[in-house]
Amino acid sequence: MAAGTQCKQYPPTLLSFFIYNPKFGPKEGEEEKKILFYYPNEQEKNEKIRNVGLCEAIVQFTRTFCPTKPAKSLHTQKNRQFFHEPEENFWMVMVVRNPMIEKQSKDGKPVAEYQEDEILDTVYNAVLQQCYSMYKLFNGTFLKAIEMGGAEILKQRLEKFFFRYLQTLHLQHCDLLDVFGGISFFPLDKMTYLKIQSFINQMEESLGLVKYTAFLYNDQLIWSGLEQEDMRTLYKYLTTSLFPRHSESELSGRDPPVRMPISGSLQHYGRFLTGPLNPHDPEAKCRFPKIFVNTNNAYEELNLIVYKAMTAVVCFMTDASIELTKEFCCELDRLVGPQLTMLASDICEQYNISRRIAGPEKEPQFKFIYFNHMNLAEKSTIHMRKTPSLSLTSIAPDLLKILGDINSDFARVDDDEEIIVKAMSDFWVVGKKSDQRELYVILNQKNANLIEVNDEVKKLCATQFSNIFFLD
């Protein structure tokens, strides 16, 4: 750091992440056996054991006061630890270093000032739970792995999965949207919706093997046959990992988006995002990622086929015990490709028409986030783009954290509530909870009074959420 600069800001970062089961090494001297995964792996063995020991002690200690609801987080000056027990006795721990400002003291030594209250528990607890859901989607439960091949298999799977996954966490960009973990739905007229449904029925019929289907347009969900929880995780994977990866390679021009028509098939824009790049290539391998759904009851293992044409994406899920052949992939490409291309342009056309009817959009005086707990529907005009590496928000981080505070206040009671606050920056923030729905509005009208703010939000509700009753 140059002598002239006064301070340097550090965002919250992942310090360590580990998974343990206290039942695996109950004897003294065997503590290492408890540890199933530890990041960073380079950490000295005794240090790992000590850190796991602290977590065990914290959990045990809080059980003194409430046996059924043990600790969820530990706050210290320098970091925050989050605890999650997704399966009995399996503990996941995430340690996040507090954001800090490094200042130069008079003698030139850097002095770290930790900003302990800058990160929200609800957000990072949600991130940790997401880690598990994502692991489970691709690997099944911890217990199943133990049943199959003992702790060794589980360790291998954890290592393989989290080694990559942890790099994609980007903790400094996590916010209220991670708490909701919602799904953005694509608004559609009835006709087009029916067309899509009929397309899905037809494909399921023709392809035979398909157990579940999901349909997305423009990174937004239109139709899903999966259970809501499974779809939530799959949606997160598709929109924050798979799609961005492919659009990046498209932009860099590594694989051409339009394939030349192979003899006999119609020209179309369809292609596989998982599985073979080109099923007609004799060398192509038809291997698809496996996913695990309904792990609480049926425990199904499925092949995940993701197929895209223009901005329309269809996911087909087939029973993993039936190997998918090259012939199946060619058949799928031949059937789905042209139809999906057609559908994509239909949807695009419909969408443009409805936009034109609505009239030109003015830059509104407010930004909002909406979430519906019942169908996980989420809508945000605060986030312009959300990718795993970058979250572009149009408002100050502090305001976004005030939304987080209001959200935690709402979570405490089941009743309908409304909270209006005026921040020190004179922005107004309004939170409304009605039934299972939550709406947060940020108004940039610094000189407005409470009544004017109220009127403004009323107007917003009338235009955007006319069918929802919010407490007045």
Add this chain to the structure above:
Amino acid sequence: MEAGSSLSHKSEETEAQGDTVCTEVKEHDAEATNPEDGIREAVTEEAQNDECEGSVCSTEEEVVPDEEKDASSDKELSDSASTDNTLEDSSEFSGRPLVVCEKKELCSPFGADLVSSHREEDVTAESWRMHRKHVFVLSEAGKPIYSRYGNEEALSSTMGVMMALVSFVQSGNNIIHSIYSDDHKVVFLQRGPLVLVSVSRTLQSEIQLHSELLYVYYQIISMLTQASVARIFERKKNYDLRRLLTGSEKILDNLLNLIDSDPSFLLGAVQCLPLSSSLRESLSQILQKATTSNLVFSILIAKNQLVTIVQERTVIDDTRLDPVDLHLLLNLIRASSAFQAGEVWTPICLPRFNPNGYFYAYISYLDPDCTVCLLLLSTDREAFYSISDCKKKIEESMATHNSIQAISSALQSQSYSISLLGVPDLRHFMYKPLDIPENHKQLTQLTSPEVEAPYCSEEEKVRLFDLYRYLHSRIHSTTRPLRLIYHVAEKETLLAWVTRKFELYTCFSPLVTKASAINAITKLLRWIKKEEDRLFIRNPPKYTTASNTSRGSRSSRGGSDSIDNGFLTLL
């Protein structure tokens, strides 16, 4: 928020004095036969010994050489240990006040029965777990010092775990702050050799729980001083501090009960008894006229509410009595029924003023019903008789002015009813002015009406107070403070508003509209403006005592290191 940081430079001065303190309880009623006369004599002997030692020390140079200081504190430790032993041996004495209150029915509402039942609770029972807020105090060696519920002995392993967590995190060059679970918050506070832990099921913020623990710490310090606590544990890591706090559990219990119901702790302000300004003025004048050298504060209290406070001029030149210190004093008086028996003379440390020095407090009730209490603070240990004379003077002038009766009629109701204001839909409020002239030199105050329907049941009262705590924590958040909160919920509508001139927290009926709430606030502010002379002490009067010159009391000869500070014998 380092304790008394602004004064810390003075502390060394007082620390250097190995003064010891004794408490004297004067029984003017000759007919009162004291069954514990024998013990009192024994204790007086002890006290005299201490006095001798004290006087030896105080004749020494201002700066005591290090070795000597060590030697004297060594002696103190061993002395106190022996005192403890004799006390422990005497079964009659253990934890009971020396002064026996003759009128049992007037004893403190927090009677011994209630306290002991908490102490004997089964710490493995569900009912123990279900307490809304536990508070533990332990030493760095993990030794239990205090537990709000349950016997410390039975909780020693739990407290051991707490200490282990603290030191484990510490070993990584880090500090443990808190643990969150779905319905509990555990907050840790380390101050010197003491570790304080709050385990709460309330919705209070970590900062609020933290400040409550600080209150508990200050209350302990007010009995022992910070320097002496530090010294004790420097000498002997696993010292059992309970020996020195015997009987004071009641004070801490009472403090914690108050914190959970009295908004003055939440707002860091003092609520005074609403009085006509003329009456308050005449009472102030009475206090103002009865002074003696080294008298620094004269405080009149009625039913635990501040009536008036008069300060020595030079003392408040550069400082004021912190609301925290005043709360500790009020709590001490409230929690100790022993004070009702006669005149009490006791050393007391005001931690925010100076955590290392003692004041000497004279406490006496002025009426047979023990509603009006006089508290005089002096810097002179030997001043009991001259201070007692002040009280006589005060008593006499109050008799001629018929003051007791005037105060009693003002005490008809604890506070005032919200219905007085005539503001529809407004159910309750708390108001803390920030624009009092010369505010920085004055006592921070608040006003709040009585809690009335629909908050009649204990449960509902607690719920209302929790709502205020929630508003307070959000509006005063350290990282994201707010100017205004308007919260519409099922059972009420809340509005909190902080400006440069005031802090206001209001509670409305749930159906109030925003427009009518704003109307109500305007009316409320107008009413407070009109009544402010009655609701607040506008200009705390001052007096000048002859011998108190520029020294002020902080450089007073407060005995800093006494271990047997008199609380042993008093409570």
